[in-house]
Amino acid sequence: MNPLIRYRLGGNGTMENSFGKSTEGGVNNTGITDSPLCRACMEADETPTHVLLRCRGVAEQRAAYLGSPASLPEALGYLGGLLNFWSELGWLE
Secondary structure, eight states, X not given: OOTTSOEEEOTTSOEEETTSOBOTTOGGGGTOOOOOBOTTTSSSBOOHHIIIIIOXXXXXXXXXXXXXXXXHHHHHTOHHHHHHXXXXXXXXX
């Protein structure tokens, strides 16, 4: 399983990923790869620094919830905004 994607137990006992797709029959059947690329932009590795400071794929949501942080400590300094940001992206599910 891809460590960048959250998995949960579905209502019928199957595993579901954060995109709501069942992983029954194998992860490959869902189109998920082991790629480290950012799921929002597919342009760089999905790291905290990339997502919180640089990713163009989440720029609008980042600005709405975090403003324009200049550093990782600054981005992490506002827990409420950070949680809302991740929730808006659907990456907390």
